[in-house]
Each structure stands twice: as C-alpha cells, then as structure tokens.
Amino acid sequence: MKFDVTVFSDDLNRASQVAxxxxxxxxxxxxVAEAAHNPFLPLAHACLATERIDLGTAIAxxxxxxxxxxxxxxWDLAEQSRGRFILGLGxxxxxxxxxxxxxxxxxxxxxxxxxxxxxxxxxxxxKTGDPLVSQGEYYNFSLLTPFFRPQPxxxxxxxxxxxxxxxxxxxxxxxxxxxxxVHSFHTPSYLRQVLLPAFQEGRQRGKREEADLSLSCAxxxxxxxxxxxxxxxxxxSKSQIAFYASTPSYSKVLELHGWQDLIPQLNAMLRRNRWxxxxxxxxxxxxxxxxxxxxxxxxxxxxxxxxxxxxDRVGFYFPFxxxxxxxxxxxxxxxxxxx
Amino acid sequence: MKFxxxxxxxxxxxxxxxxxxxxxxxxxxxxxxxxxAHNPFFSLTLAAKATRSIQIGTQIAxxxxxxxxxxxxxxxxxxQQSGGRFTLGLGxxxxxxxxRRFSEAWTDPIGRMRExxxxxxxxxxxFQNGSRLRxxxxxxxxxxxxxxxxxGPxxxxxxxxxxxxxxxxxxxxxxxxxxxxxxxxxxxxxxxxxxxxxQIEQGLSASGRRRSDFAVTVPVFVVSGRTPxxxxxxxxxVRMRIAFYASTPAYQRVMAHHGWDDIRIRLSRMARAGKWDEMSAxxxxxxxxxxxxxxxxxxxxxxxxxxxxxxxxxxxxxxxxQDSGLMEMIAQNIKK
Numbered sequence: 001m002k003f004d005v006t007v008f009s010d011d012l013n014r015a016s017q018v019a020x021x022x023x024x025x026x027x028x029x030x031x032v033a034e035a036a037h038n039p040f041l042p043l044a045h046a047c048l049a050t051e052r053i054d055l056g057t058a059i060a061x062x063x064x065x066x067x068x069x070x071x072x073x074x075w076d077l078a079e080q081s082r083g084r085f086i087l088g089l090g091x092x093x094x095x096x097x098x099x100x101x102x103x104x105x106x107x108x109x110x111x112x113x114x115x116x117x118x119x120x121x122x123x124x125x126x127k128t129g130d131p132l133v134s135q136g137e138y139y140n141f142s143l144l145t146p147f148f149r150p151q152p153x154x155x156x157x158x159x160x161x162x163x164x165x166x167x168x169x170x171x172x173x174x175x176x177x178x179x180x181x182v183h184s185f186h187t188p189s190y191l192r193q194v195l196l197p198a199f200q201e202g203r204q205r206g207k208r209e210e211a212d213l214s215l216s217c218a219x220x221x222x223x224x225x226x227x228x229x230x231x232x233x234x235x236x237s238k239s240q241i242a243f244y245a246s247t248p249s250y251s252k253v254l255e256l257h258g259w260q261d262l263i264p265q266l267n268a269m270l271r272r273n274r275w276x277x278x279x280x281x282x283x284x285x286x287x288x289x290x291x292x293x294x295x296x297x298x299x300x301x302x303x304x305x306x307x308x309x310x311x312d313r314v315g316f317y318f319p320f321x322x323x324x325x326x327x328x329x330x331x332x333x334x335x336x337x338x339x
Numbered sequence: 340m341k342f343x344x345x346x347x348x349x350x351x352x353x354x355x356x357x358x359x360x361x362x363x364x365x366x367x368x369x370x371x372x373x374x375x376a377h378n379p380f381f382s383l384t385l386a387a388k389a390t391r392s393i394q395i396g397t398q399i400a401x402x403x404x405x406x407x408x409x410x411x412x413x414x415x416x417x418x419q420q421s422g423g424r425f426t427l428g429l430g431x432x433x434x435x436x437x438x439r440r441f442s443e444a445w446t447d448p449i450g451r452m453r454e455x456x457x458x459x460x461x462x463x464x465x466f467q468n469g470s471r472l473r474x475x476x477x478x479x480x481x482x483x484x485x486x487x488x489x490x491g492p493x494x495x496x497x498x499x500x501x502x503x504x505x506x507x508x509x510x511x512x513x514x515x516x517x518x519x520x521x522x523x524x525x526x527x528x529x530x531x532x533x534x535x536x537x538q539i540e541q542g543l544s545a546s547g548r549r550r551s552d553f554a555v556t557v558p559v560f561v562v563s564g565r566t567p568x569x570x571x572x573x574x575x576x577v578r579m580r581i582a583f584y585a586s587t588p589a590y591q592r593v594m595a596h597h598g599w600d601d602i603r604i605r606l607s608r609m610a611r612a613g614k615w616d617e618m619s620a621x622x623x624x625x626x627x628x629x630x631x632x633x634x635x636x637x638x639x640x641x642x643x644x645x646x647x648x649x650x651x652x653x654x655x656x657x658x659x660x661q662d663s664g665l666m667e668m669i670a671q672n673i674k675k
Contacts, residue, residue, distance in 0.1 A: 010490070012420040013388050036490040038413045044381040045388070048353060066404030066441040069378075076378050080352050099483035100472075101406040102458070118442070132440075143439035150376040151350050 001304055002313040003338035004029035005320035005331075006058060006218055009042035019046035021322045023053045025331060026339025029313065030320075031058035031088065031218075040073050047080035056086030058181050058216070059163045063091065063111065064101035067118035067139055074119070074158050075126060075150050083155035088181055089115070090163040093249065106138060109168045114138045116160055116176050125149070127156040161216065165250050167198040174202020179214035184317050185244035186217070187289040190253050191310055216313035220291035223299050223330060237291050238279035240317070246270055246278070259286065296329045300337035340644060340651065342673045343369030344658040344666070345398055345558055348377035356385035358658055363393035365663075365670040371398035371428065371556075371655060380413055387421040396426030398521050398556070398655065399503045403431065403451065404441040407458040407479060414459070414498050415466055415490055423495025428521055429455070430503035433589050449508050451478045456500055456516055465489065467496040501556065505590060507538045514542020519554035522651075525584035526557070527629040530593050531650055557647060558655040560631035563639050565665060574627070575619060581630045582618035586610040599626070636668040 022030045032039040039057045077085040097105045114136040121134035132144035161179035173180040220237045224230035246266035294302045344362045359370040372379040383395045417425040434445040454476035461474040472484040501519035504510035513520040560577045564570030584590045586606035594603040634642040
C-alpha cells in the first residue's frame with residue numbers, strides 16, 4: 001500500500017523544497033489539488049526536484065481547459081519527471097464550471113468520456129506522428145502540424161485517474177482510466193458494495209477485465225497527542241463529514257447505511273447558518289465509518305488494516321505542510337509505518 | 340527602448356530556465372515564451388525562482404482554449420512568485436487551429452478577447468479586494484467565487500496584459516484595454532507606422548490613455564553572424580520564415596500594404612504544392628530588408644534603434660539556443 005500526501009501549493013518558490021521533503025520522508029507520492037492556485041506550476045518544480053516519488057493532480061478540473069492543453073501539460077510533466085506524473089482529473093460540479101469558470105457543462109459523464117478519449121488520441125498522435133483525428137459530441141480534433149507537436153518521448157503512457165463518489169464515474173474509470181481517486185467521503189462498506197462492482201462493470205464494458213485500476217484516497221483521520229488535540233481533530237473531521245453529507249451528490253453513501261434522514265437535518269442547519277453546529281449531528285459511531293480514529297503512532301497501521309485489499313494508495317485528508325510542527329509527529333509516524 | 344529575448348519552450352525545461360538566467364546575466368530586460376508545442380508557463384515559473392530582475396511573460400499564450408479563470412489564476416501565481424515581473428501576453432491564434440486543434444469555438448474573436456480580458460480583470464479584483472465577482476458578457480459570465488477558491492491579495496496585483504495583434508482591430512483593442520501590444524514578427528516599418536500605430540492611437544484615445552501608458556513590443560528578424568557561414572544560415576532561416584508568413588492568408592494585409600500581392604499569390608501556390616525550398620528564393624532582397632534587420636553583430640542594436648526609435652518600446656530577439664555567443668555579442672552592443 002502506498003502512502004501519499006496532498007499539497008495545496010501557495011508558494012511556488014517553496015514547491016521544490018516541499019517535494020524534496022516528501023521524497024526524503026520516504027513517502028510514495030505527492031498530489032496537488034486545484035483550488036485557489038494552478039496545480040501544474042508547482043508540479044513543474046516538483047518534477048525537477050525529485051527522482052522517485054509519483055507526482056500528480058488530485059484533481060485538476062478538466063472542462064475549463066481544452067483537452068489539447070491538458071494533453072500538453074501532462075506530456076511535459078511526464079517527460080520532466082521521467083514517467084512519474086499521474087494526471088488526475090475531476091469534473092467539479094455544474095455551478096462551478098458554468099459560473100466560476102464560464103465553461104461548458106453538458107452531460108458530464110459523456111463529456112468526461114470524450115475528454116479522456118481525446119487525451120488518448122492526442123497522446124497517440126504525439127507519440128506516433130499519426131494525424132490527429134478524434135470526433136465526438138463535445139470534442140472534435142482534426143489538426144496537428146509538426147510545429148505544434150512535442151517530440152516523441154519515452155514516457156508516453158501517462159496514467160489518468162478520475163475522481164468521484166458515484167457509480168457513473170466509477171464505471172467510466174473502470175472502462176477508460178488507470179486509477180480512481182475515491183472521495184474522502186466514503187465508507188469501506190460503500191467502497192466494497194457500491195464502488196468495486198461499478199469498477200468491475202466498467203472494466204467489462206471496456207473489455208479490460210484484467211486491467212489494474214489503482215484506487216487512491218485521502219482518508220479522514222482523527223488523531224492527536226492530547227485530549228484537547230483529539231477533540232479538536234474530531235470536531236473538524238465531523239464538520240467536514242457533515243458538509244459533504246449535506247450535499248446532494250453524496251447522498252448515495254448515506255443511503256447505503258440508512259442515514260439519509262441526516263440530509264434534511266443538515267440542510268435545515270445550513271439554511272439557519274448554523275454551520276458550526278453541523279458536526280453535532282455526526283455520531284461517534286457514524287464517525288468510525290468515515291474516519292480512522294487513533295493516536296499518531298497507531299494511525300497508519302489502523303489505516304492499512306482497514307484498507308488493505310481495498311485501496312492501493314492512501315493519504316490523510318489534511319494537507320502536507322512541512323513547517324507545521326503540530327503535524328510533524330503524524331508524518332513521522334506515517335513514514336515509519338508505511339515508507 | 341528595452342531589449343528582450345523570445346524563445347520556444349523545449350523538451351528540456353531546465354535548459355529553458357537556464358536560458359532566461361543567461362539572458363538576465365547578459366543584460367536583457369525581458370524573456371518571452373511562446374505557446375506552441377509545450378506549456379509556456381512551466382519555463383517561466385522555473386525562471387522566476389532563478390532570476391531577480393528580468394521581466395518574464397508570454398508572447399503569446401493562446402487565450403480561448405483556457406477559461407479566463409484559469410489564465411487569471413496562472414498570472415496571479417506567477418506575479419506573486421516573481422515579485423511583479425510577470426506579463427500575461429495573450430493571442431487568439433487563428434480560426435483553423437482554435438477549431439480543429441483545440442476543439443474550441445471561434446466566434447467574434449475581437450469581442451471575445453475583449454471579454455476574456457475584462458473577465459480576467461474582474462476576477463483579479465475579486466482576488467485582490469474581495470469584491471463580489473459579477474461579470475456578465477456575451478461570451479463569458481463569472482458570478483461565483485468562494486474563499487476556498489480565492490488566492491487572496493498579492494503585493495503586485497497590477498499585472499500587465501498584452502495581446503498580439505495582426506488584424507488592425509485587434510491592435511485597436513490593445514490600445515483600448517491592454518498595457519501593451521505584441522506586434523507580429525512579420526511586419527515592416529511602413530506597416531507599423533501607417534497601419535498599426537494609428538490603430539493603437541485610436542484605442543488609447545477611446546480609453547483616455549496616453550502613449551506612455553502603453554508598450555509596443557516588436558519581435559525583430561535578425562540576419563547576422565560572426566562568420567559568413569553563420570550569416571548565410573541566418574539569412575536562409577529568415578527568408579524561410581518570411582516566405583512562410585507571406586504565403587498565408589492571415590498576414591496578407593502586410594503584403595497588400597506594400598503592393599506585394601502577386602508575390603503572396605505565387606508563394607501561396609508554392610506552399611500548396613509543397614515547394615518549400617523554392618519559396619525562399621522568391622523572397623526578394625527588398626523584402627528581406629523590409630522584414631528583417633541585416634547587420635554585423637556589433638551593428639545590430641544600433642540598426643534596430645535607428646529603425647524603431649519612437650515606435651517600439653521593447654524589441655524582441657529570438658534567442659539562439661545552439662550558440663549564445665552571437666547573443667552575447669549583440670547584447671554587449673545593446674548596453675552601449
């Protein structure tokens with residue numbers, strides 16, 4: 001089982017250093033999330049500053065960028081990292097695509113399917129020099145002249161992961177992708193009973209039953225060295241879980257456990273601006289399904305125990321910040337157990 | 340007059356960044372990357388870390404295949420990282436490439452570019468001042484932002500935007516709403532004076548700005564060399580470039596301005612027939628001298644100044660990656 005960290009990079013002049021620190025800890029991968037900052041710029045630094053760790057996006061938002069640009073970004077980073085780059089993509093949700101990015105949102109599964117097919121077609125053309133042809137409802141490519149082609153290079157098999165919580169994306173991943181970023185908001189039961197069968201169905205549809213799909217997830221963890229720290233960590237995790245639980249897209253996870261009554265209760269609190277109290281609706285019993293609760297030195301073992309055979313790559317839900325002393329013991333314990 | 344260098348990002352990102360460091364050491368004022376076969380920003384972020392004073396920017400990044408939000412965030416990150424040395428240079432590319440290579444729509448490029456830039460500025464205002472994001476155009480609408488997606492204020496928020504202009508209306512748009520215009524390398528002095536300059540002035544006038552508020556960057560084709568062989572090679576390369584541009588419809592206005600339509604038609608026919616080698620020969624010496632600076636290395640800077648004085652604020656020279664010796668010679672004479 002691989003152990004990764006997630007970074008929300010906000011200082012490009014420190015990106016190399018952070019990447020090197022991840023590698024020095026002995027961890028396996030560094031994921032950059034796309035929120036307030038571009039996720040590819042820090043990876044350019046990380047590619048050149050490291051030699052061993054996997055580097056990727058978890059996730060980069062697909063639709064606001066032409067597949068051609070995404071393909072070039074990935075090609076460049078795959079080359080600079082000598083094949084350690086993983087392109088992790090996400091659809092985001094409709095309001096953000098249309099109102100924050102002012103980009104097109106059609107039927108997201110079909111659009112993402114064509115997006116991925118376009119990436120494969122473009123990389124094939126980069127690799128072989130064959131004319132670029134890819135047609136669909138959302139994307140059509142028919143031109144690529146020599147001046148605009150990057151050179152062929154050794155690391156042309158670039159893995160694509162997609163991120164999601166529902167079965168549609170899981171099936172698509174099984175059919176077309178190399179990996180899946182399981183949403184932190186999941187339970188092992190959901191993973192086993194809902195997602196794994198969906199991956200398999202996708203693999204069958206794509207006639208690639210034996211394909212290895214790498215499953216990755218940043219796990220909610222509750223941990224600390226003092227009572228106060230643990231309590232704070234618990235409230236934070238419960239708040240994060242409550243936030244996702246109130247979102248319609250994630251209702252299937254709750255439905256599996258019969259907890260769907262939580263949804264209207266959480267939304268009622270939201271409407272009354274009681275965000276700070278939402279965590280009170282998540283019981284300790286419920287928490288155990290969504291998060292791993294343990295002191296720092298036991299935490300990585302408990303995570304491994306829970307997800308052995310289920311996930312290939314794990315991380316923790318909070319970002320890796322090497323200068324945060326309060327978290328250092330957690331990273332050191334993880335390094336000891338997993339690296 | 341500032342002297343910059345331009346380069347095409349390569350498969351060797353470290354080398355690209357080193358080139359920019361070298362340019363800074365030689366005294367170049369700026370370095371511009373072009374978006375062709377590679378991401379144009381990767382080399383700039385690496386260079387930003389390794390340099391102190393040189394201006395960095397794109398000449399150009401293709402606008403439409405990226406949401407303005409994506410471009411706005413990239414520029415914000417690079418402006419912060421470089422301490423305010425980044426310029427966002429955008430271009431429309433041409434319709435065939437936008438539609439068939441990027442799978443992007445091509446409608447009303449001038450109107451869309453205007454909104455692209457206005458959208459970016461609205462977004463930057465939200466980043467810097469926390470203002471409510473509310474931009475409503477025909478092509479773009481931005482009406483959603485939350486703290487999680489907002490990078491917050493930076494020390495140098497006034498990021499210059501330049502656009503590339505071939506079409507006179509695009510030059511006018513630049514004068515109206517941008518901080519600069521990237522003139523295309525395929526230009527002549529008369530075209531710059533008689534077609535481009537008036538458009539810039541009209542644009543500036545429309546927005547009540549002065550010429551000093553604006554930067555005209557001009558890439559210059561240079562035929563020069565330390566040996567006859569080097570000069571001959573440079574001349575062949577420049578002739579090929581001129582022949583290529585002269586044969587394409589996108590740049591026909593320049594040819595028409597000089598009454599060279601018949602040459603354009605002949606070159607176009609040769610291009611369609613794949614007769615690339617014959618095309619260079621069809622470029623007359625008169626054309627070569629109009630489109631390029633032909634001078635000994637120590638004379639290049641002075642010849643450029645003489646031609647472009649009062650017209651260009653920044654001159655861009657294509658960086659000779661294979662051998663920076665020539666760049667050094669030219670650079671030495673820039674300082675003089």
